[in-house]
Amino acid sequence: MKRISSFLLMFLLAAFIIFMSLKQSENFSGAEYDIRIVNGFTDNSSLALVIWCTSDDKDIGGRALQVGDDFSWSVKTNLWGATPFHCTMKWDATRKQFDAFQVQRDVQRCGPLRTCFWLVREDGFYFSNDQVNWKKDFSW
The missing domain is CATH 1.20.5 (Single alpha-helices involved in coiled-coils or other helix-helix interfaces)
Incomplete structure (x- = not known):
């Protein structure tokens, strides 16, 4: 027995x-996801959107994005998922930190092409997996 x-x-x-x-x-299998953040401001401000992104084990640095500029990188998952990537945005005196990639939240919603797009506007942060259908996820 x-x-x-x-x-x-x-x-x-x-x-x-x-x-x-x-x-x-x-x-x-170690799927790779592409994350892209775009400055989608419409006021043609001369003020850049400053972005800095890190994870627990990787600092991918920062950029100053003018209107229409983007910042992108790839994340590879593994058996344990992947380390979340946090980004800090600064525009004038306004500052916001958010998770640009989080396995539990983004594996399904980034779609079959595994692309995660963020559009940062004056009123908040919008997510899309096709750059056509945008959903506001966060406000400043």
């Missing part, structure tokens, strides 16, 4: 691992 229980336990464990790998294959 003990031998059957051990066998059953091993079988269930193997089935669970296979199920999880099929369900979250992008995490196991």
Whole structure:
């Protein structure tokens, strides 16, 4: 009886691992996601949008974006997901920090092309996976 229980336990464990790998294959296979942040201001201000992005294990630096400029990078997931990327935005005296990429939130919503677009406007931060349909996620 003990031998059957051990066998059953091993079988269930193997089935669970296979199920999880099929369900979250992008995490196991190391899917790559492209993140792009665009200065979408419309007031043609001479003031740049200053951006600085980091994760727990990587500092990808910062940029000063004029209207229409963008800042982009790629993130590769692994068995444990990926480290979230936080960005700090500064425009004039206004400052905001947000998660530009977070596995639990973005794996599905970045779509089959694995692209995560952010458009920063005067009234907030908009997300899209196709640069056509935008949804406001955060306000300044």
